Amino acid sequence: MKRRLNITKNILIPTLILCVAFFLCLMLENLFDQRNSISIVFIFAVFIISLVTDGYLCGIIAALVSTVAINYAFTFPYFSLNFTIPQNLLSALIMLIIAIMTGTLTTKIKQQEIIKAESEKERMRANLLRAVSHDLRTPLTTIYGSSSALIDNLDSFSREQQLKMLNGIKEDSDWLIGMVENLLSITRIDSGQVQLIKTPTVLEELIDSVILKFKKRYPTYRVDINIPDDVIIIPMDAILIQQVLINIMENAVHHADGMTHIELEVKSSDKQATFEVRDDGCGIEQNKLSDIFRGINLSVNRSSDTKQRNAGIGLSVCSTIIKAHGGEIYAKNAENGGAIFGFILNTEE
Amino acid sequence: MNNKYKVLVVEDEVNIMNLISALLETNGYKVITAKTCASAKPLYASYMPDLIILDLGLPDDDGMNLLRDIRQTSATPIIILSARSNEKDKVDALDAGANDYVTKPFGSAELLARVRSVLRNNRHSSQEGRLPGGRFVLNDLLIDYDARRVFIKDNEVKLTQTEYNIVTLLSEYSGKMLTYAAIIKEIWGTSDDGSIKKLQVNMANIRKKLGAKPGENNYIINELGVGYRMND
Numbered sequence: 275m276k277r278r279l280n281i282t283k284n285i286l287i288p289t290l291i292l293c294v295a296f297f298l299c300l301m302l303e304n305l306f307d308q309r310n311s312i313s314i315v316f317i318f319a320v321f322i323i324s325l326v327t328d329g330y331l332c333g334i335i336a337a338l339v340s341t342v343a344i345n346y347a348f349t350f351p352y353f354s355l356n357f358t359i360p361q362n363l364l365s366a367l368i369m370l371i372i373a374i375m376t377g378t379l380t381t382k383i384k385q386q387e388i389i390k391a392e393s394e395k396e397r398m399r400a401n402l403l404r405a406v407s408h409d410l411r412t413p414l415t416t417i418y419g420s421s422s423a424l425i426d427n428l429d430s431f432s433r434e435q436q437l438k439m440l441n442g443i444k445e446d447s448d449w450l451i452g453m454v455e456n457l458l459s460i461t462r463i464d465s466g467q468v469q470l471i472k473t474p475t476v477l478e479e480l481i482d483s484v485i486l487k488f489k490k491r492y493p494t495y496r497v498d499i500n501i502p503d504d505v506i507i508i509p510m511d512a513i514l515i516q517q518v519l520i521n522i523m524e525n526a527v528h529h530a531d532g533m534t535h536i537e538l539e540v541k542s543s544d545k546q547a548t549f550e551v552r553d554d555g556c557g558i559e560q561n562k563l564s565d566i567f568r569g570i571n572l573s574v575n576r577s578s579d580t581k582q583r584n585a586g587i588g589l590s591v592c593s594t595i596i597k598a599h600g601g602e603i604y605a606k607n608a609e610n611g612g613a614i615f616g617f618i619l620n621t622e623e
Numbered sequence: 624m625n626n627k628y629k630v631l632v633v634e635d636e637v638n639i640m641n642l643i644s645a646l647l648e649t650n651g652y653k654v655i656t657a658k659t660c661a662s663a664k665p666l667y668a669s670y671m672p673d674l675i676i677l678d679l680g681l682p683d684d685d686g687m688n689l690l691r692d693i694r695q696t697s698a699t700p701i702i703i704l705s706a707r708s709n710e711k712d713k714v715d716a717l718d719a720g721a722n723d724y725v726t727k728p729f730g731s732a733e734l735l736a737r738v739r740s741v742l743r744n745n746r747h748s749s750q751e752g753r754l755p756g757g758r759f760v761l762n763d764l765l766i767d768y769d770a771r772r773v774f775i776k777d778n779e780v781k782l783t784q785t786e787y788n789i790v791t792l793l794s795e796y797s798g799k800m801l802t803y804a805a806i807i808k809e810i811w812g813t814s815d816d817g818s819i820k821k822l823q824v825n826m827a828n829i830r831k832k833l834g835a836k837p838g839e840n841n842y843i844i845n846e847l848g849v850g851y852r853m854n855d
Contacts, residue, residue, distance in 0.1 A: 451728055458708065476823045478830070478837055479845045485838025499837050505827040507820065512847040513710065 280328070288323045288332050295319035296343055303348065312348045313369050316340035317376060324377035325384075333377025340373060341366045398594070401568075402460065405587050406453065413446035448491065452524070456591045459517045463598045470598050472509040477501060477540060477547070480512055484519045485538075492527055496535035506542050508621050514595045515619070521588035522551045522615045530555020530613060542621065550616040557607040566605050567593035592617070627653040628742060631672040633663045633689070634704065635682050639727075643676065643704075646731050647738070660684040667693065674742055679705040679716070687719060694720035700741045704729070710848035717802045717850065724800065740798035759794040761854065764833070764842050766794050780832050785810065785825055793843060793853040802850040826851065 299312045320340055324333035345366055346355050420439040424431070431439070463470065481501055488497065519538070526536055533555030541548045558566065567589050589605075596603040596617045603617040630647055634640045635658045644654045655670050657663035660683050667675070675693070679686035690701060703716045706727040713724045722741045725734060759766040765774040773780045773790060782790060788810050793801065807814045807822055826845070833842055844852045 447728070473848060474820060474823070475847065476827060478827060479823075479847060482835075482837040482845060483847050486844075489838060497838065501837070505824055507823065516847060 284327045284332055287326055288336055291319050291323055292336060292339055292343070295340070296347070299348060312344060313365070316344060316369070317372055320373040321376045321380065324380040333381065334374055337370055337373030337377060341370045344369060398568075398590070399460075402587065402590065406457065409587070410450070410453070413449050416442050416446040417450075453587070455517060456521070456588060459514055459591055459595060462511070462514060463594060470511045470514070472511060472599075474507045475510050475512040475515075477506040477508060477542070480508075480510075480516060480519075481538065481540070483512075484516050484523075487516070487520055488523050492524075495527060495533075497523070498535060498537045500537065500539040502540065502542050506540075506547065506621070508542075508547050508619055510599060510619060511595075515599075518592045518595050518617065519549065519551065521592050525588055525615070526551065526553040526555060526613070530557075532556055533612075545620060545622055546618050547621050548616060548618050550614055552608060552612055552614045554612040557611055558605060558613045563605060563607075567603060627651060628674060629653045629655060629670055629672040630738070631655045631657065631663065631667055631670065631675045633657045633660070633675065633681065633686065634678040635659065635680075636678075639678075639704075642731075643734070646734065650735060652738075658682075660686065660689045663689060664692070667699075672699065674738065675699060675701045676738075677701055677703055677721075679703060679707060679712075687716065690716065690719050690721055702737055702741055713800075713846075713849045714802050714804070717800055718804060722799055744796070744798040759791075759797070761794070761797065762841060766791060775833060782829065782832060786829050786832070789822075789825055790829060793851060797853040800846060800850050800852040806850065 295315050295318070299315050302311060302315070317340075320333060320336045323336040327333065342355065347353060349356075349365070350359075420443050424436060424439055428436070478501065481499060485497055485499065488495075523536055523538075526533055530553040533553045535554060537550075537552040539550045539552070541550075592615075593603050596619075599619055601617055601619045603615075605613065605615050608614050628651075630652045632640060632643050632647070632654055634643065634656075640656055640658075644656060647654050655666055655672060657666050658681075660681050663675075663677075677686050677690060681689075686703070686705075690703070693699060693701065700722045701720070703721045703724045704727065705712065705716075705724070708726045716724055722744075723737050725737055757768055759768070763776045766772075767774070768791065771787060773782055773787065789806065792806060792809050803819050803822060804814065807818045810822075811818065826843070830843065835841060835843070842854055844854055846852070
């Protein structure tokens with residue numbers, strides 16, 4: 275399928291463009307007796323071909339073909355090839371150089387765009403990696419320290435102390451599990467390279483699954499759900515969108531001081547579904563708002579105490595996932611206090 | 624002593640093996656351990672365990688092969704224990720005959736609950752077959768198989784034919800995760816592009832009629848991209 279697409283793109287379309295250019299020139303010549311613009315028409319054709327095809331080759335071939343075509347049809351002697359006349363040879367050579375340079379330039383621009391996108395991706399990955407490895411140390415310290423202490427001096431701790439340390443191990447393992455889930459989400463996006471595999475997902479089942487997972491870890495928080503009554507089916511990678519919602523809700527638990535409950539609302543129109551998570555906590559500081567999804571407000575100027583670490587990673591993963599879905603993610607403060615995190619997904623394939 | 628359930632645990636990680644063994648033994652199960660597929664086969668043949676807990680990533684072979692091998696000759700319940708968390712891995716294992724799928728990392732309570740559930744349901748189906756008559760009770764839900772009627776708290780729930788068939792199918796295998804493909808095959812026989820959507824819409828109606836709300840799903844658990852399970 276992809277191969278056929280490449281053939282269309284790299285062979286059929288350039289041929290078509292060259293034919294159009296050729297007939298355009300014939301028309302110009304016959305109807306208006308115009309010869310000056312013939313080379314320009316061909317250069318324009320080569321320019322377009324370089325733009326739409328992959329690599330240099332098509333552009334160069336198109337340039338060569340154009341040169342031959344001009345020599346054959348539009349320069350004296352007409353309808354025969356003759357490169358021996360110095361004038362023809364020179365104009366052919368110049369035409370060829372211009373065409374090749376145009377081709378190379380456009381290809382270079384295209385490559386630079388790819389490199390730019392790649393380096394953006396690379397930068398995000400590096401950010402994430404740095405944040406993660408930094409943040410892994412704290413829970414590992416608890417787990418390693420507590421367990422080895424318990425093994426070495428089990429009897430010298432009181433039962434209460436033992437339980438406390440074991441609870442610490444469990445809590446920090448829980449945190450590590452969450453982190454691993456997030457990292458897995460990223461690899462799920464990267465490993466495919468091609469587009470995400472979207473499957474039709476019933477909104478209600480998604481929300482059900484999210485709430486069950488969330489309640490299992492944070493049983494004390496109240497979550498109010500407001501979703502449409504109808505059966506709504508949205509194409510998505512359900513595991514990833516589930517991760518997004520859990521990350522946003524978890525973010526509220528860890529960072530929205532004074533939060534008592536979370537509201538989860540989904541609105542659906544013909545083409546889009548808008549998910550919103552609102553909390554009644556302290557809201558987001560204005561200066562953090564713009565960078566909140568970039569995963570850089572962690573570990574900078576912050577001691578990694580339990581409440582603050584994990585900041586950003588979860589949200590930057592959210593942003594990556596939503597972008598991979600071709601959606602849009604946003605964060606803002608509600609007028610009556612508290613933060614709103616939302617994202618929009620297309621409901622059509 | 625002899626009426627203890629025998630559980631064959633196939634797992635190559637020593638720490639996880641120790642954890643599972645300790646957990647099962649303190650809860651009254653007899654544990655037999657194997658670290659490879661090759662050593663698991665003779666142990667399975669000689670002990671005929673009541674349950675197998677099988678890790679997929681074993682050093683000598685993929686656990687999936689052992690699963691298929693065993694399923695060719697017996698219906699011994701098998702719980703897959705795996706670090707592979709993709710929906711496809713789960714669906715493959717369940718469709719190959721696994722009774723349940725537990726992803727690592729797991730909590731002790733979770734594993735024990737699955738073990739109990741699988742053993743209980745296996746006993747049911749082997750003794751009573753596919754429950755030709757009788758009733759199914761789960762909290763407030765009651766299914767009267769003879770009358771083909773479903774009640775919640777003594778109020779009858781009006782289900783369509785298809786919806787009733789789905790609910791009874793899930794109840795017959797209660798505790799077992801049924802994949803979309805498995806349910807579609809049982810209910811409609813054949814499947815096409817629209818099958819999953821048809822199932823999803825039917826499930827949505829069933830949930831509504833049973834009065835389930837997101838997050839407090841009392842009777843039917845859905846696992847995204849995998850299938851459904853009647854809770855137990």
